[in-house]
Amino acid sequence: MSRKAILSIIICLMLFGSGIFIGADKVSAAAKQTVTAAKVKSAPTGLADPAWQKAKAVEVPFEGKEKFAGQKTAVTTKAVYTGDGIYFKFDWKDPTKSVTKGAWKFDGQKWSHQKGNEDRISLLFEIERIDKFATKGCAVVCHVPAGKTAKDGKFGTTSPAEKGDLWHWKAARSDPAGFADDTWLTQISEEKGGRKSDAGKGGDQKNMTADKSKPMYMPAPGKKLAAGNVLLVAHAVEIKDYTGFKAGDTVTYRMPKMPVGSRADIKAISRHTDGGWSVILFRKLDTGHDDDVAFNPRKKYNFAMALFDDSGDEDSYDSEVLTLQFSR
Amino acid sequence: MDTLSEMLALGDIMARVKALRVPADALTWHRFSGSLLLVLLVLLFLSGAFMAFYYSPAPGAAYDSVDYALYSVPFGDVIKGVHHYGWNIFLIVLGLHLVRAFIVAAYKSPRQLIWVSGVLTLLLIPALIITGDLLPWDQNGFWTTQVRISIIASVPLVGDFMVRLIQGGPLTGIVALTRFYVLHILFLPALLIILIVIHFHFLKTRGLSEPLFKKGSQSKTISFFPQLINRWLLLFLAVTLVLGVLSWYWPAPLGDPADPTDSTFVPRPEWWVLSLNQLVTIFKGSLTVIGSVIIPGGLVVLLLALPFLDTSPDRHPARRKKVVLTAIVVAIILLGLSVMGYNEHFNGNVS
Amino acid sequence: MKRNGKAESISSDRRAFIKTAALCGGAISLAGIPLAGYFISPALKKGTGKWVDFGVAEDLTPGSIEMLSYEFMVKDGWQVLPQRGFVWAKTEAAGNIQIFSSTCTHLACNVIWREDEKIFECPCHSGRFDINGRPLAGPPTRPLSVLEHKIEDENLLVYLTF
Incomplete structure (x- = not known):
């Protein structure tokens, strides 16, 4: 090859180089935040795992709705993935750890429900494209009938062809069992919203007697309470003798079940310290279930999050829609 | 080979092709931009034609079909990537081809019409890009089209008519998308082929421009088949390999689905x-x-x-x-x- | 005789050419006119408009700029689709309303009202308009178009073209 040949090859390479540079995806909207899942060799095993250092933290702003209107908060979000799993880590400030969810309290005479809800975080992905979710986020799946308040709002898509994957971490009802509730979203029905539980079993069981006056179960002998002093269904035994309770004793009202099947896809690790929550949610990239989004690391995904601070469904902090992408 | 051509009654054509001789510098280290353009064009036609297998030209469905082709069909990202990087590089090489022709004054008599047909080809490319950009029905394509449409609409007297003609109405909706699709895959490529045939016709009858510094290499010829064809096929292999690998590592972008009601998107x-x-x-x-x-x-x-x-x-x-x-x-x-x-x-x- | 023969062949050549040209012209117009009409016809239709109801006019707060969103069905060729968008209503005193199109007069992006600066801003090329829709900065030179409106049975109706 002559000098000319080498020169030609260099010119060719430069051509292709500029083609890539120019053709690269620089033309994107400025507004949308992107969470990039970093590729890691071995899955993170806990909150302090060094794998998390590979992921870039994204400070996702949340805006309060209804009871929290006008207030703002933020969740520091990280994501990593391995050959077959995806791992999210969320850190947010919350001085009060709320896991009460109406737990029973004995005052020496009678049982009553304590005031207090629970902390939650939820994520919504698309299984089948939800029209305008990519630009409008959760707003397109919240339907408040005209003239009604947010309390009557329904959560769901506008057609059965649109499917969402809703990850629902509940500090009192799912976390003590080590899971986030795996649910999905479909078309809104007249009566109810479009929220459905994934196939399988899970959720929680109400701990009360038939007349709803007192708890029915207590921890079985030798069984400990789970995180947040929550009694799991698996550890519960029927109360035979109520005389053993003293004034001030508390018993879990909503007892988490051990989920099975597709509903058990999302596992959770959490900790509440230093005035805030740290939560890891992880799942297989592709669970093989049709009520879950299958993540393809070559693709980008839209998702949005909501945070509930000791509050019900209508009072939340919502994020804008975000992009999830996977690093190489 | 001979019996085959006999069976197909190709003897006559084969003999003519074999007898065809072209200048030795038709495709060399210092004259390759034209051949490279032809390679890229073949790749663009191939990738484009095959992408049409998985495309449905209706708002919404268009995005889903492109998304499907990109991520759910084997080699989908490579095919789309070859098309995407292909046209970017095609446009650059076309520019260089023109610059080279300008520098060596290849447009001078008797080759005026080679130049004119080449410039007309260049002018056709923006039409192909404009119609192509809308097809994935993503945010960028949609809003870029809006900007282009409003630039066309600003042309006095005929602007409004032209917009309606291009889009088949005032809206960038299903009629516009179908039109863009048909123009992009049928009419404009046909026009492109006609222009290139004209370009080659004049190239063959008027000959390649001589080198600026004559060194007597002008009279050397090589055979069209197999010598020139082989060189071209080598170039084709190399370019296909490079584009394929590129597209595999850096998949072609696909933005969010178009949302005509979204006022926050800023097209660039x-x-x-x-x-x-x-x-x-x-x-x-x-x-x-x-x-x-x-x-x-x-x-x-x-x-x-x-x-x-x-x-x-x-x-x-x-x-x-x-x-x-x-x-x-x-x-x-x-x-x-x-x-x-x-x-x-x-x-x-x-x- | 020879000469005559040559002239004859020229004239027969010409005759053949004219014949072919005439046939060609006939074929092109026969096939071309319907085809061209088929392609061009949508461009000949004039734009249409529609009065869109934005609800009770008195609900607008005097002294403010409010975003009024609309959604109505539009037939685009063979597909009926909701057409969504918004306009800006400037209310001075009760009854004194001005409706601005949200379309930037530069390149058709949507302008956004910024209450803190009291300007309309186009995010695409940083075009700015004052509270009366007059261009202040950036590429736009024409004011935001003021849309025709009327009040019927207390409801605000705005004429939107598309």
Whole structure:
């Protein structure tokens, strides 16, 4: 090859180089935040795992709705993935750890429900494209009938062809069992919203007697309470003798079940310290279930999050829609 | 081989193809841009034709079909990537092809019409890009189209009519998308092929331009088949490999699905159109027509008329000072405008 | 005789050419006119408009700029689709209303009202308009178009073209 040949090859390479540079995806909207899942060799095993250092933290702003209107908060979000799993880590400030969810309290005479809800975080992905979710986020799946308040709002898509994957971490009802509730979203029905539980079993069981006056179960002998002093269904035994309770004793009202099947896809690790929550949610990239989004690391995904601070469904902090992408 | 051609009654054609001789420098280390363009064009046609298997031209469904083709069909990302990087590189190489033809004055008599057909080919590319960009029905394609449509609409007298003609109505909806699709995959490529056939017709009858410094290599010839074909096939293999690997590592972008109600999306002009876009930004209001019609139109006329304006037999750039200088000034202005546009749209803080 | 023969062949050549040209012209117009009409026809239709109801006019707060969203069905060729968008209503005193199109007069992006600066801003090229829709800065030179409106049975109706 002559000098000319080498020169030609260099010119060719430069051509292709500029083609890539120019053709690269620089033309994107400025507004949308992107969470990039970093590729890691071995899955993170806990909150302090060094794998998390590979992921870039994204400070996702949340805006309060209804009871929290006008207030703002933020969740520091990280994501990593391995050959077959995806791992999210969320850190947010919350001085009060709320896991009460109406737990029973004995005052020496009678049982009553304590005031207090629970902390939650939820994520919504698309299984089948939800029209305008990519630009409008959760707003397109919240339907408040005209003239009604947010309390009557329904959560769901506008057609059965649109499917969402809703990850629902509940500090009192799912976390003590080590899971986030795996649910999905479909078309809104007249009566109810479009929220459905994934196939399988899970959720929680109400701990009360038939007349709803007192708890029915207590921890079985030798069984400990789970995180947040929550009694799991698996550890519960029927109360035979109520005389053993003293004034001030508390018993879990909503007892988490051990989920099975597709509903058990999302596992959770959490900790509440230093005035805030740290939560890891992880799942297989592709669970093989049709009520879950299958993540393809070559693709980008839209998702949005909501945070509930000791509050019900209508009072939340919502994020804008975000992009999830996977690093190489 | 012989029996096969006999069976197919190809003897006559085979003999003519075998007898065909072309100049030895038709495809060499220093003259390859034309052949490279042909390679890229074949790849664009192939990838485009196959992408059509998984495409449905209706708003919404279009995005889903492209998304499906990209991520759910084997080699989907490679095919789309080859098309995506292919046209970007095609446009650059086409520019270089033109610059080279200009520098060595390949447009001079008797090759005026080779130049003219080439320039017409160049003018067809924006039409292909404009119609192609809308097809994935993503945010960027949709809003870029809106900007382009409004630039066309700003042309006095005929602007509104042209927009309706291109889109088949006032809206960028299903009618517009179907039109863009059919134009992109049928009418415009057909026109492109016709122009290239014309280009080759004149190339064959008028011959390649001689090297500026004659060293007697001119009379050397090689056989069209197999020598030239083999060189071209080697180039094809190399380019396909490079584009395929590129597309595998950096998949072609696909943005969010188009949302015509989203006012927050800010489309950014593509690199090749930055200078023209900047012209529209500079000439505002009633002067828009200068930036959107008069200057680009003038440049096009100048390019097309070049062989008939610069008629001296001198081919060496040093002996064509006036023409070369004018071209350099125009090139610098266009480059300057592009830099201005780049700064405004990519570095500028769009608040 | 020879000469005559040559002339004859020229004239027969010409005759053949004219014949072919005429046939060609006939074929092109016969096929071309319907085809061109088929392609061009949508461009010949004039734009249409529609009065869109934005609800009770008195609900607008005097002294403010409010975003009024609309959604109505539009037939695009063979597909009926909701057309969504918004306009800006400037209310001075009760009854004194001005409706601005949200379309930037530069390149058709949507302008957004910024209450803190009291300007309309186009996010695409940083065009700015004052509270009366007059261009202040950036590429736009024409004011935001003021849309025709009327009040019927207390409801605000705005004429939207598309």
